[in-house]
Amino acid sequence: MKSSGKRDLYSPCPGMTAFAVVCSEHDDVGSLHHVRTVAQPAATAHRDEHRAALTSR
Template sequence: MARITVSIEAQHANATRCEHAVTSSCRPRDPELGCTGRTQFQVVCSEHGAVGKPHYLKVLAGPVALATR
């Protein structure tokens, strides 16, 4: 049986994954890397992909991730 995971993914404004180091205000620590900063958080299921619409506050994405498990 395959293990299904649900996670919260930080994203840039164009919906690409953001794995850059950021400040507490979600702005990039090193702007020279080309990161525009985190603007949204998407709940992602390993089997079904994106769940619902992106949330603009990580605290709002948390309950959706827990309900999806």
């Protein structure tokens, strides 16, 4: 995962505004997530897709 690199100026939290799931093979995967904990399951699901593709060969 990577952050957008932009801080959320309107939030009391110093966190980032968005997180993208990034794959070395497919670049950005899916849409941006505004909370890192929501992006984590999307990253796990994408990794599982790669594992499934390898086992089906």
